[in-house]
Amino acid sequence: MTRAIMHGCNGHMGRVITGICDNDKDIEIVAGVDPFDDGHNTYPVFSSIKDCNIEADVIIDFAAAKAIDALLDYVEEKKVPVVVCTTGLSDEQIARIKDVSTRVAVLKSANMSLGINTIFKLLKEAAKVFAPEGFDIEIVEKHHNKKIDAPSGTALALADSMKEVLDDDYFYRYDRSQLREKRNPKEIGISAVRGGTIVGEHEVFFAGEDEVIEIKHTAYSKAVFAKGAVSAAKFLKGKGAGLYDMGDVIA
Numbered sequence: 001m002t003r004a005i006m007h008g009c010n011g012h013m014g015r016v017i018t019g020i021c022d023n024d025k026d027i028e029i030v031a032g033v034d035p036f037d038d039g040h041n042t043y044p045v046f047s048s049i050k051d052c053n054i055e056a057d058v059i060i061d062f063a064a065a066k067a068i069d070a071l072l073d074y075v076e077e078k079k080v081p082v083v084v085c086t087t088g089l090s091d092e093q094i095a096r097i098k099d100v101s102t103r104v105a106v107l108k109s110a111n112m113s114l115g116i117n118t119i120f121k122l123l124k125e126a127a128k129v130f131a132p133e134g135f136d137i138e139i140v141e142k143h144h145n146k147k148i149d150a151p152s153g154t155a156l157a158l159a160d161s162m163k164e165v166l167d168d169d170y171f172y173r174y175d176r177s178q179l180r181e182k183r184n185p186k187e188i189g190i191s192a193v194r195g196g197t198i199v200g201e202h203e204v205f206f207a208g209e210d211e212v213i214e215i216k217h218t219a220y221s222k223a224v225f226a227k228g229a230v231s232a233a234k235f236l237k238g239k240g241a242g243l244y245d246m247g248d249v250i251a
């Protein structure tokens, strides 16, 4: 049995994960953390992670970038492994996660779905074939109108996965509105659409002369992310210090 703390328990993802754990005998949410609590949870809820006095094997985090520093303080102090799913983190926060992972197990992933984590591998192969042939690379992501960060963490991770196998001079272009020049062949364009209740769509285009390859992932419910996060929490229980990702869980 994995005992988990749900960080961001009253948010959209926290609620879906709570529902999944209610029907899974191998994991139990023993406490939640969220600034606002309407008392609907069956577990105790703390308004701040620093006040949480319940022991657990792992923390599942779907909260907000502004909450990450206090979360990492707690992880360091209690030496409790953490699955970090929150996106929109600063470069400093990402650097701190790497540092903390030298002392505690941390699994960080901008997208917990099987589909996106498989696409990371496919994109590396595709980029190796199409980029040297002069194909332009563009990413378009679409999300609901409640999303705070743009572009999505997944779009950045998709770009990063390709950049690993491309020449160093490739760079990310988020906005062309001030440009009056042709597209730079070394840019990876990343565009964000926000509207309605779109759960999450990511599309990567390799656009060449007279042919276009499109690789697309569509999430139809938040359950795809929640199931991945629950698997990741079970995986991380008892793990030694290190920086893990969903590739380790799926492998």
Ligand SMILES: NC(=O)C1=CN([C@@H]2O[C@H](COP(=O)(O)OP(=O)(O)OC[C@H]3O[C@@H](n4cnc5c(N)ncnc54)[C@H](OP(=O)(O)O)[C@@H]3O)[C@@H](O)[C@H]2O)C=CC1
Pocket (backbone or CB within 6 Å): 007, 008, 009, 010, 011, 012, 013, 014, 033, 034, 035, 036, 047, 048, 049, 061, 062, 063, 064, 065, 066, 067, 084, 085, 086, 087, 088, 109, 110, 111, 112, 113, 149, 225
């Ligand atoms: N890796 C992945 O696969 C996925 C990642 N995400 C990411 O997860 C994050 C959460 O998404 P979602 O659930 O949709 O967002 P929500 O805004 O619905 O939920 C976040 C919850 O965290 C709460 N919160 C804010 N500050 C703190 C704090 N200091 N401590 C604890 N909880 C806090 C919020 O409270 P309040 O509303 O009062 O501020 C809210 O209840 C986002 O960054 C999103 O991009 C989402 C889906 C999949």
Ligand SMILES: O=C(O)C1=N[C@H](C(=O)O)C[C@H](O)C1
Pocket (backbone or CB within 6 Å): 087, 088, 110, 111, 143, 147, 151, 152, 153, 154, 155, 199, 200, 201
């Ligand atoms: O905020 C969301 O909803 C999502 N955020 C993640 C991201 O920023 O990539 C993952 C998923 O697409 C849903």
